[in-house]
Amino acid sequence: MPEHLVDPDVPRDLHAFIAGLPKAELHVHHVGSASPRIVSELAARHPDSKVPTDPEALVDYFQFTDFAHFIDVYLSVVDLIRTPEDVRLLTYEVARDMARQQVRYAELTITPFSSTRRGIDEGAFMDAIEDARKAAEAEFGTVLRWCFDIPGEAGLESAEETTRLATDDRVRPEGLVSFGLGGPEIGVGRPQFKPYFDQAIAAGLHSVPHAGETTGPQTVWDALTHLRAERIGHGTSSAQDPKLLAHLAEHRIPLEVCPTSNIATRAVRTLDEHPLKEFTRAGVLVTINSDDPPMFGTDLNNEYAVAARLLGLDERGLAELAKNGVDSSFLDAPGKARIRDEIDTYAAAWLSS
Ligand SMILES: O=C(O)c1cccc(C(=O)CC[C@H]2O[C@@H](n3cnc4c(=O)[nH]cnc43)[C@H](O)[C@@H]2O)c1
Numbered sequence: 001m002p003e004h005l006v007d008p009d010v011p012r013d014l015h016a017f018i019a020g021l022p023k024a025e026l027h028v029h030h031v032g033s034a035s036p037r038i039v040s041e042l043a044a045r046h047p048d049s050k051v052p053t054d055p056e057a058l059v060d061y062f063q064f065t066d067f068a069h070f071i072d073v074y075l076s077v078v079d080l081i082r083t084p085e086d087v088r089l090l091t092y093e094v095a096r097d098m099a100r101q102q103v104r105y106a107e108l109t110i111t112p113f114s115s116t117r118r119g120i121d122e123g124a125f126m127d128a129i130e131d132a133r134k135a136a137e138a139e140f141g142t143v144l145r146w147c148f149d150i151p152g153e154a155g156l157e158s159a160e161e162t163t164r165l166a167t168d169d170r171v172r173p174e175g176l177v178s179f180g181l182g183g184p185e186i187g188v189g190r191p192q193f194k195p196y197f198d199q200a201i202a203a204g205l206h207s208v209p210h211a212g213e214t215t216g217p218q219t220v221w222d223a224l225t226h227l228r229a230e231r232i233g234h235g236t237s238s239a240q241d242p243k244l245l246a247h248l249a250e251h252r253i254p255l256e257v258c259p260t261s262n263i264a265t266r267a268v269r270t271l272d273e274h275p276l277k278e279f280t281r282a283g284v285l286v287t288i289n290s291d292d293p294p295m296f297g298t299d300l301n302n303e304y305a306v307a308a309r310l311l312g313l314d315e316r317g318l319a320e321l322a323k324n325g326v327d328s329s330f331l332d333a334p335g336k337a338r339i340r341d342e343i344d345t346y347a348a349a350w351l352s353s
């Protein structure tokens, strides 16, 4: 584990337990998962880009003044992905990084509109991600599934195009399971996307929009009411509305919590002010995720360590948290049972040693 990710307030032993714990990740972005090595390699290939080629300089480049700045930087990295081979390499390497962290299953959020509008052929794009998905499963044992998200700020044209790519049987990839909505929330109301979510849901996809990351609890209500959200991306501001927390708990709607992301984009001031504990106290089902790990200087293991500290969890608590991720996923029942068993076996062996 990188030394800068060893939280001194979490015992070394617990870090080691987390490192070996089988996990599912439900909220992680494709381009946002590119390792510094891949980003610098792509930046070197495209010298017209403002993205640094030196991995150490990337650490500074990935310091964000606010959410809008984060999206600017994010899109500068999107600009580096220009060919289907870039897409394949990125996807395959992301899966390798996941496998190293014992991620058994991940739903990776991909924004196909951003790639097709930059000139990548849609069929070649789908082939590239599918090829990487199959190779990753065969070689690393990590099962990948896709969430296609609408980049809301890019307008309804992006919603139209994402919906087509997600629902047209001639293009939609086999690994697609869900439909999302990402990017800035301010000025990008959720209700306008209802017709697109209706189509995606009718085509068998699950609804997983971002909501309440950078705006208040009303956005989460809108995602539930208009977009029929089955899970909420972030949902951070839900903590401001006790009725919403009660609703999420009663209807078992999981929150995809990404603590370090919220600090990096300055959506939350400090980790100690993060509402994760309020969610669990209210009985809300929480899952722990990394969002855009290298951009936020984190990884999934570190997010579990952060959660252990904020929630005061021991090994048993962490195993339960990992099972929340599995239970909240769109994996089939035998697949869920298999990873749950693996978690139980791992925790029992650890605790008896
Ligand atoms: O691709 C374009 O040309 C484009 C034009 C206008 C706006 C956009 C976007 O807003 C893209 C946003 C992009 O950000 C991704 N993302 C990654 N992490 C997060 C997050 O924590 N919260 C929200 N969005 C996030 C998202 O998947 C979109 O791809 C694009």
Ligand SMILES: [Zn+2]
Residues within 6 Å of the ligand: 027, 028, 029, 182, 210, 233, 291
């Ligand atoms: Zn996200």
